Amino acid sequence: MRRHIRAAVAVVATAFLAPLLTASPAPAAPARPTDGARTPADCRPALQVLASLPGSGGSQVKGLGPNALAVGASHELPVYWTGTRIHRVPLPAGFTGGEVAAVNAKGLMVGSLHGPGRTAAFSFRAAARTVTLLPEGAHAADVNDRGLIVGDGVKGGALIGLEWDGARIHRRLAPPAGYSLTSVTALNNAGQIAGSGEAVKDEESWSAGLFWSARSSDAAVPLQRFWPAGVPYDYWYPRDIDRAGRIVGTHDFTRLDTRTPTQWLPPYTTESEPGLLGERTSGTFEAISPTTNVSVGTALDSHVIGPFPPETAPPPQAQIWPGTGPLLALPRLSPKGASEAYAVSDDQRVGGSAVDAASTPRAVVWTCALRQAYRP
Secondary structure, eight states: OOOOBSOOOOOOOOOOOOOEEOOOOOSSOBOOOOTTOOOOTTOOOEEEEOOOOSSSSOEEEEEEOSTTEEEEEETTEEEEEETTEEEEOOOOTTOOEEEEEEEOTTOEEEEEEEETTEEEEEEEETTOSSOEEOTTOSEEEEEOTTSEEEEEEEETTEEEEEEEETTEEEEEEOOOTTEEEEEEEEEOTTSOEEEEEEEEETTEEEEEEEEEOSOTTSOOEESOOOOOTTOTTEEEEEEEEOTTOOEEEEEEEGGGTEEEEEEEOTTOSOEEOOOOSTTOSEEOOOEEOSSSOOEEEEEEOBTTTBOSSGGGSOOOEEEEEOSSSOOEEOOOSSTTOOEEEEEEOTTSOEEEEEEOTTSOEEEEEEESHHHHOBOO
16 A cells, blocks of 8 residues: 655744754664665764844745755745854845745745735745736746756636746746646756646546646646546645656555655656655655755654554654665754755755754754765
């Protein structure tokens, strides 16, 4: 029986500027990089704790850029970090919060803003005085090194997929015939795009990941081509795509309240599931490195599969997959603190959030991640 989970645990954070912390020793030997995931010669395994804005709320790293640049949110406000130092993204009039979802190798950031009764997609460069609002956009999810941006908007009550070139709409991302769009999540440097959709036929519904080629004349392709009717419990959520077209995401089996990390490879006729972390009963993939086939996400447990009683389950934990072999754990910031991973770079930085010894979730970056990853 397939294993999955339904709800990833959101991490909340407050706080202050913290120093660089070295991760505690792993309980097992660290993994060896595989499939192109070569460890940089000068890399030092550590768990960096990044600054947070004053006040209460959450902080997490959602994307990693060049030269120790990281992006994300702190206390529901869009921010970016240079090293451990935090910087606010300026909010236009009428907006009260948001997040930076991604950044490219040239430092162009994209994300979403929200205010009373409104949302907007934006782009931004460090030290700029204002953000650039993207036409018709509600959310911007990803940006490639050519400056193309993907995300979504709402028209007539339905979600629409959008690709922007700078501040203009480059193309509209229609779902395959018979499908409605549920997300546009990722874009690679080849111009290929991933998302998800749902279809209904004869009162039966099903879900599929979606793929758009770089050619605007090509129709979107469902990643699950054949699916038995009458099984409405499976949902697929692609989250990221690398330069070779490898897509990672999560297969959500709602009947058992479980999720499983999933990978799709061209030509996208089937999906594969590399397993779960140790004895965990659920997990996700949130990101894949641009060229080295390293994927990251979060390991969790199902309320249906167990363990029982539920309070015996360990907290969620950031996980990493080198592209072959078993999934590996990343060290926690505190022994009983939850952690999550949302971004990974070719130089083995992993961005996410982790709870410290004071029960405060913090924005963090694992450096030289595979050298500190371990089998639980």
